[in-house]
Amino acid sequence: MHDPVHMTEDMRLIRDQIRRFVTEEVMPNGEAWEAEGKVPREVLREMGKLGFLAMRHPEEHGGSNLGAMASLVLSEELGRSTFGGFSATVLVHTDMASPHLVRYGNDEQKAKYLPKICAGEIITAVAVTEPGAGSDVAGLSTRAVRKGDDYILNGAKTFITNGVHGDLFFVAARTDPDVKGSRGISIFIVEKGTPGFSVSRKLDKHGWRCSDTAGLAFEDCRVPAANLLGEENKGFYAIMDNFQNERMVLSGMAVGEASKALEITLAYLKERKAFDATLWEKQAIRQRLSMLAAEVEAARQLAYHVAWLDEQGEDCVAEVSMLKAMSAEVANRTVYDCLQFHGGMGYMRESTIERMSRDARLLPIGGGATVVMLEEVAKRL
Numbered sequence: 001m002h003d004p005v006h007m008t009e010d011m012r013l014i015r016d017q018i019r020r021f022v023t024e025e026v027m028p029n030g031e032a033w034e035a036e037g038k039v040p041r042e043v044l045r046e047m048g049k050l051g052f053l054a055m056r057h058p059e060e061h062g063g064s065n066l067g068a069m070a071s072l073v074l075s076e077e078l079g080r081s082t083f084g085g086f087s088a089t090v091l092v093h094t095d096m097a098s099p100h101l102v103r104y105g106n107d108e109q110k111a112k113y114l115p116k117i118c119a120g121e122i123i124t125a126v127a128v129t130e131p132g133a134g135s136d137v138a139g140l141s142t143r144a145v146r147k148g149d150d151y152i153l154n155g156a157k158t159f160i161t162n163g164v165h166g167d168l169f170f171v172a173a174r175t176d177p178d179v180k181g182s183r184g185i186s187i188f189i190v191e192k193g194t195p196g197f198s199v200s201r202k203l204d205k206h207g208w209r210c211s212d213t214a215g216l217a218f219e220d221c222r223v224p225a226a227n228l229l230g231e232e233n234k235g236f237y238a239i240m241d242n243f244q245n246e247r248m249v250l251s252g253m254a255v256g257e258a259s260k261a262l263e264i265t266l267a268y269l270k271e272r273k274a275f276d277a278t279l280w281e282k283q284a285i286r287q288r289l290s291m292l293a294a295e296v297e298a299a300r301q302l303a304y305h306v307a308w309l310d311e312q313g314e315d316c317v318a319e320v321s322m323l324k325a326m327s328a329e330v331a332n333r334t335v336y337d338c339l340q341f342h343g344g345m346g347y348m349r350e351s352t353i354e355r356m357s358r359d360a361r362l363l364p365i366g367g368g369a370t371v372v373m374l375e376e377v378a379k380r381l
Contacts, residue, residue, distance in 0.1 A: 001297055001300075004300065004301055004304035004305075005304075006069065006304050006305070006307070006308040007069075007304065008069075011069055011070070011073050014055075014070060014073055014074075015073045015076075015077055017050070018052060018073065018074060018077040018078070019077050019080070021047070021050065021052070022077055022078065022080065022081045025043065025046070026043075026081045026083060026086055027081060027082065027083075029043075030081065030082070030083040030086060030210060033083070033085070033086065033210035034083070034085065034209040034210045034355070035209075036210070037202075037209065037210065037212060038089075038164070038165055038210060038211075038212045039085070039086055039089045039090075039210055039211070041120075041123075041165075044089075044090070044093075044120040044123060045119065045120040045121065046120075047090065047120055048118060048119040048120030048121070049119070049120075051064060052074065052090075052094075053090070053093060053094050053117070053118055053119070053120050054094075054117075054118035054119075055070040055071070055074065055094070056070060056071055056094065056095070056099065056102070057098070057102055057114060057117070057118055058102065058110070058114070061110055061111070061114035061115050061118060062114065062115045062118035062119060063114075063118050067307075067310070067311040068245065068248065068306075068307040068308075068310035068311050069304070069307045069308065069311060071094070071095050071245065071248065071249050071252070071307070072248060072249065072252045072303055072304060072306075072307040073252075074090075074091070074094065074095075074249070074252075075087070075091055075095070075248075075249035075250070075251075075252030075253045075256065076252040076253070076255055076256035076259075076300075076303075077256060078090055078091065078253060078256065079252065079253035079254065079255065079256020079257040079258075079259075079260070080256040080257070080259060080260040081256075081260075082257070082260055082264075082352050082355065082356055083210055083355075083359070084207055084208045084211075084253070084257065084356070084359025084360070084362070085207070085208035085209050085210035085211035085359065086210055086211070087253050087256075087257075088161050088208050088211040088253075089123075089161065089162060089210070089211045089212075091249050091250075091253065092124070092125060092126065092161045092162050092211075093117075093123050093124050093125075093162065095245055095246060095249045096126050096161075096242070096245075096246045096249070096367075097124035097125050097126040097162070097168075097169075097170055098114075098117050098124045099242050099245060100126065100170045100187060100229060100238060100242060101113060101114060101117070101124075101170070101189070101229065102114070103230075103238065103241070103242070104187070104229050104230030104238050105189075105229060105230075108226075109189065109226075109227075109229070113168060113189070117168070122167045122168050123162055123165065123166050123167050123168070124162065124166060124167070124168045124169070124170065125160055125161060125162035125163055125166035125168070125169050125170070126160075126169070126170045127157040127160050127163070127169050127170065127171040127172065127190075127216055128140065128157070128172045128239060129157060129158055129159045129160065130142060130155065130156060130157055130158060131156060131158050137172070137182070137185075137236060137239055137240070140155075140172055140173075140174060140185065141155060141174065142154065142155025142156065142157065142171070142172065142173040142174065142218060143155055143173060143174050143175075143177065144173035144174065144175050144186060144188060144223075145175075146175070146225065149224060149225050149226075150222045150223060150224055150225060151173075151175075151188060151222075151223045151224075151225060151227075151228070152220055152221065152222055152223075153171065153173055153188065153190070153196070153197075153218040153220075153221040153222075153223055154218055154219060154220060154221070155173065155218050156200065156215065156216065156217055156218070157171070157215065157216040157218075158203075158215045158216075159203065159213060159215075160213065160214050160215070160216055161208075161211055161212075161213055162211070162212060163199060163212060163213060163214025163215070163216055164199055164202050164212035164213070164214045165212050166192065166212075167191070167192045168189065168190075168191055168192070169189075169190045169191075169192070169197075169216070170187055170188070170189060170190075170229060171187065171188045171189075171190045171218070172185055172186070172187055172235050172236075172239060173185070173186060173187075173188060173218075173235075174186075175232055175233055175235075176233050179233075182236040182237075183233060183236070184233050185233065185235040185236040185239075186228060186229075186230075186231075186232050186233055186234070186235040187228075187229040187230060187235040187238055187239070188223050188227050188228060188229060189223075189227040189229055190221070190223055190227065194221055194222070194223065195221065195222060196218060196219050196220045196221030196222060197216070197217070197218055197221045198216070198217050198219075199214045199215070199216060199217075200214070200215040200216060200217040201214065201215040202214055203215060206358055206361060206362075207355070207358030207359040207360070207361055207362055208359055208362060209355075243367070243368065244310070244316070244317060244320045245310075246367045247320050247321070247323070247324040247367050247368055247373070248303070248306055248307060248310070248320055248323065248324075250324060250327075250328070250363060250366060250367045251299070251303050251306075251320075251323045251324050251326075251327040251328070252303055253363070254299070254327040254328050254330070254331035254360070254363045255296060255299050255300045255303055255327055255331070257331055257335070257356060257359065257360060257363075258292075258296045258299070258327075258330060258331040258334040258335065258360075259296055259300070260356075261334050261335045261338045261353060261356055262289065262292060262293055262296060262334065262338065264338070264352060264353060265289065265338040265341050265342065265353065266280070266289065268341070268342060269285060269289070269341060272343075279341065285341060288337060289337075289341070292330075292333065292334045292337060292338075295330045295333070295334070296330055296331075296334060298326075298330075299323070299326055299327040299330050299331075302319070302322070302323050302326065302327075303323055303327065305319070306319045306320055306323050317376060317380065318376070318377055318380040321368075321373040321374070321376035321377045321380075322373075322377050324367065324368060324370075324373045325364075325370045325373035325374050325377070327363075328363035328364040328370060329364060329370060331360045331363050332360050332361065332363065332364060334360075335353065335356050335357045335360045336357060338353050338356075338357075339351075339353050339354065339357045
């Protein structure tokens with residue numbers, strides 16, 4: 001397939017470098033990481049040395065100051081790794097958690113944390129989701145009460161990627177209990193090891209097995225007032241702002257995973273024989289795979305169009321929401337049919353496509369469920 005029209009030569013070079021790293025360092029080792037339940041720190045530090053973790057961050061703190069296109073290229077190539085947990089570990093750090101610091105942190109906060117974030121020496125997580133508040137961010141109940149030079153945090157978070165092994169957490173908490181809904185929410189920088197902050201539970205997931213996911217507990221957790229990120233009571237708007245980037249990279253991940261699933265399945269169909277012919281010689285199978293390829297390519301083109309719109313400074317909430325809904329559903333249809341085409345082998349744990357089918361299932365859930373995305377689109381029709 002041709003590259004998207006907005007793909008520049010610089011982006012092609014970045015793509016090729018990431019793809020080479022994924023092929024040489026991730027794909028041969030991912031199964032061991034799945035069994036261990038985490039991505040090794042040395043791998044993340046190596047990605048930091050190569051500049052992969054800092055493409056969107058300011059140059060003065062070790063970044064490359066690139067735009068949304070770089071994030072999309074990164075997410076698509078990580079999706080092609082076939083290990084959704086690896087992709088999630090990296091993208092939460094690069095595009096879902098640390099951007100809060102870049103966008104809303106003051107000079108002191110950025111100088112303190114960003115160089116190590118760019119280098120992979122500090123791994124970040126964003127703690128918004130609660131047992132009673134997922135896509136409904138305005139419904140969160142974790143409290144932060146100002147006492148002197150500190151805030152005291154109490155509450156619980158769940159489904160937090162990088163929650164077990166992360167070092168720095170951007171935590172959403174309600175600072176004004178007298179207002180309802182989206183108002184009165186703030187974001188705090190909370191370091192691992194802060195008294196009163198703990199991992200309450202390591203979660204056992206259906207897929208994304210090599211990303212660590214946790215429930216977090218805050219029990220009279222004392223956080224310095226200097227760790228307030230941005231303005232007090234304005235955190236909801238920061239979360240919504242970064243959701244657009246989060247949804248874009250999840251879509252890139254979906255496109256990359258679906259594209260790789262098609263490649264793997266096509267190679268299998270051209271080798272596997274049944275009834276004296278390869279499966280690829282069956283018209284119904286060829287046509288179904290071709291339609292899936294068309295849907296994946298359409299999602300890919302939309303993804304790069306969205307990244308381009310973002311780089312032009314356009315309001316593209318509708319397009320991002322369309323993309324997130326479409327790409328996640330296309331990825332799931334693709335891996336479902338690819339598993340079916342593999343027959344019994346596709347159902348075996350030793351099969352790459354079996355793991356990919358489990359990993360893909362989270363895509364219509366995380367970062368805004370498909371039904372929520374479609375409502376965002378509907379509001380703007």
